[in-house]
Amino acid sequence: MKKGKILLLTSFLSTISLCGGLLLQTNLISNETIAASGEKFVKVTSDSNLSDGKYLIVYEAGEVAFDGSLPTLDVVSNSVKVTIDKEDNSISWTDELEKSIFEYSKSANTLKSASGYYIGKTANSNGLDAKLTKLTNDISVYSDGSADIKSSGGAFLRYNSSRDQTRFRYYKSKSYTAQKPVSLYKLNTIENPSIQFDDSNLSTIDEESDGTFVIKKTAILDTDTITWASSNDNVLLVDENTGYYVASKVSENTTVTVTAKATRDGAEIASASFEVTVMPKVAITGITISNGSSATMAIGDTLKLSATVEPSNANQSVTWSSEDEAICSVDEEGNVKALAEGTVLIKATSVSDATKFATISITANWTIKAARAATQSVTVKGVVTSIDTAQNIVTIQDETAAILLFGLNATQVKSISLGKIVKVSGKLTDFNGLAELTSIDTLEVLGDGNIPTPTILEKTSATDLKGLDSAIFVAEGKLKTASKFASSDVKLTLNLTNGNSIFVYTKAAVAEAIASNWNTFVAKAGTIATIKFTLPLGWYNNPQLSMLPDMSKVESADVDAVDAFVTNFMHPEIETTDSGTGKCSSEGWYLSAKEAYGKLSENQKKMFDTLDGYKDMKARFDAWAAVADTGTGLFSISSSSNNNSMIVIVCMSLILIASVAGYTFYRKRRA
Structure with a gap:
């Protein structure tokens, strides 16, 4: 028998001799068990044992626990080895197991990994969703110690024992042969009196x-x-x-x-x-709350209130109270926490004289950041930052975060415009990591606002961008690849200027418009031109740039520079009939164009020299250069719009020749 168990028996016998109550004996044994055995994880065998705390999610037959420290949880072999003591159904604490702990909140029904992710599955399908806002689970523990961890989407957390798929993840059915049940082991710790x-x-x-x-x-x-x-x-x-x-x-x-x-x-x-x-007791003349008569709070935030009792030599102690604890709670120190939408009075009452008090009106509102973590219906306000009329999708943003409005009808979308402040009521849902407000009850336009300055996209990992979905970003880089994503969608790969990359999704028609404007943008312009997208950050298990609706969200300083060069110096308004050789009527045009060309960057020169869209102007530029380099000085235009100019030039040339010939004849006669 182990030493710890000898101590337990001794304690048990002592308790029986000192106390006659069985309930007291049980309580003492429970406390001594923890003290004698030290920190360890004990198997949960009934729902009544579930409480807030730290847990291991274990596949017992394989003696492995879900590794919650991973930056990406839905991967093969996302487990660590454990040793289960079969005598008391426990796992001894080791420092290595700390990274595998999941925090369980019974009130919120959430499991949060050591790496900071709430786990669940938003749809009745296989997979594992992980995000920083709450994903809920219903947990049931059976008499054999197995646990059903069922996500809000109706999927079950299981362990897949298949040779090439050994992992913890959610499955739409718990009847698959290879998917094994899991158990929960709760951490018990020694508590000193x-x-x-x-x-x-x-x-x-x-x-x-x-x-x-x-x-x-x-x-x-x-x-x-x-x-x-x-x-x-x-x-x-x-x-x-x-x-x-x-x-x-x-x-x-x-x-x-x-x-x-x-x-x-x-x-x-x-x-x-x-x-x-x-x-000594001093008569109270009044109380003042230094925070003023009213304040506004975001749900989930706290506000510290302070009160001053007059006169100054009186007892300064007050008691704080809230007229509605469901909206705002307040503790003994005057710390107010906003819990739900509404307005409530917080009162500070003198402990010396209950007839002397002061109040402050607190209005609690949802911010978008707070709403993203909510599970109930919410009402939020924000500035409209993007509108996709093709899909009836809108994004709004306030000073805390952004969110996507999904499920609007065409009439609702037409009623708003960019920069408008809107008030929206709906229910928060999660779609593969994208926070959405759905089941929208009301949409009210409140007035004009200011669209926040877009954030420059630099980091592109899920860890760095978590919680920033639907915020507006500026991404600048070069397009490298394009591939068909769906029947009408195209996935573009954008390499940022700092070397990171991100996907940009768009409709095939928009991709074709890009290709039409910049020709074969992947094969040529994509490797040359630096392109800038201003779009909301989307999310589909990983960050991406949202659906590009049209060309208005696309910019390129390189393309603009080359277009300006062509417009200002290559005279595209003059049509030629010489198969694009582009000969010109004045040597000065070439000299100006040559100087402007020299000011283009190397990328811009390469674009002008190689892209099909500029080939006519490139041929004209080369023709000008060839004529200038031969030194003939002969330039011609066969454009019908310049026939008169040609006649004038020819006539003037004949007059000049005749004048020179006449003057030469005159000199000879004088001689």
């Missing part, structure tokens, strides 16, 4: 007042004894058994130390002290 004074205790009290001190106890048994004492019974008398106190009359502020001690079997096991100042 301790006591501390509760925050509700007042540090200043009035003379001739009374009350009861409150302490918090950890690992203190019902059989342990708590005794109380005051450092000055003449000023503050404290009952040694209950902590009830009575303050005497004082002439000045007097500080007293109150001590609480816990003893077990006559030996002290814990103690705590608390200083209290007894002060």
Whole structure:
């Protein structure tokens, strides 16, 4: 028998001899078990054992646990080895297992990995979704210790034992042969006995007042004894058994130390002290909350309130209360937490005179960031940052985050425009990592707003961009590849200027428009021109740039520079009839074009020289250069719009020749 189990038996026998109650024996054995065995994970065998805490998700037959430390959880071999003690169904703590822990919240029904991901599956299908906002699970534990961890989408967390698919993930059915049930093991830790004074205790009290001190106890048994004492019974008398106190009359502020001690079997096991100042009672004239008469909070945020009691030499202690704890809660220190949408009064009341109080009106609203973590219906406000009329999809953004509105009808989409502030009510859902507001009840346009400045996209990993989906980004780089994604969709690969890459999705028609404007953009322009996209960040298990609706979201400084060169210096408005050789009427045009060409970047020169879209102008430029280099100075235009100019030039040339000939004849005659 192990030493720990000998200690347990000794404790058990001692308990029986000292106490006659079976319930007390059970409680003591439970505490001694933890103390004797140290930290370990104990198998959960019923729903009643489920509580907030740290857990391992285990496939017992294989003695492996889900490795929650991975940056990507849905991968083959996402497990670590464990050793299960079959005698007491436990797994001993090791530092290596810390990375495999999942935090369970019973109230929220969430499992959060050590790497920070909430796990679940948003659809009744195979796979594993992981994100920073909450994914819920319904957990049922059976008598054999197996656990059903069922996601909101109706899939079950199982262990796939197939040779090439050994992994923990969700499956749409739990009847597949290779997919094995899992069990939950909860971490039990040693807790040392301790006591501390509760925050509700007042540090200043009035003379001739009374009350009861409150302490918090950890690992203190019902059989342990708590005794109380005051450092000055003449000023503050404290009952040694209950902590009830009575303050005497004082002439000045007097500080007293109150001590609480816990003893077990006559030996002290814990103690705590608390200083209290007894002060002469002063009539209260008023109370002021320094935060003002009203404030607005985002749901989930906290706000620290402070109050001042007049006169300044009066007892400054106040009690805080909320008229509706469901909207905003407030603790003894005046810390308010916004819990739900609405407006509520928070009151500060003097402990010396309950008729003296002050209030502040708190309005709690959803921010988009808070709404993204909610599971109930929410109402949010934000500025419209993008509109896709083809799919009736809209993104909105406030100062905290962005979100996609899905399921709008065409009439609703037409009622809004970019830059408008809208108020929307709906239900938060998750679509492969993309936060969406669906089942939209109301959509109200409130007025004009300012579209936030887009963020420059630099990092492209899921870890770096988590929670930023639907925010507007500017991505600048070069297109490298294009592939068919669906019947009418094209997936473009954009290599950013810093070397990272990201996908850009668009309709085939838009891709063809890009190809038409910039010719074969993947084979040629894509490897030359730097292109800039301004789009919302999309998400489909990994970050991507959202569907590119049209050419208005595409820019290229390189393309603009080459187009400007052609427009300003190559005279494309002049049509030629000489198969594009592009001869010109003035040598000055070439010299200007040559100078402008020299100012283009190497990429821009390469575009002009090689792209089919510029081949006519390139031929004209080369023709000008050839004529200029021969030194003939002969330039001609066969454009019908310049026939008159040609006649004038020919006539002037004949006149000039005749004049020179006549002048030469005249000189000879004079000679």
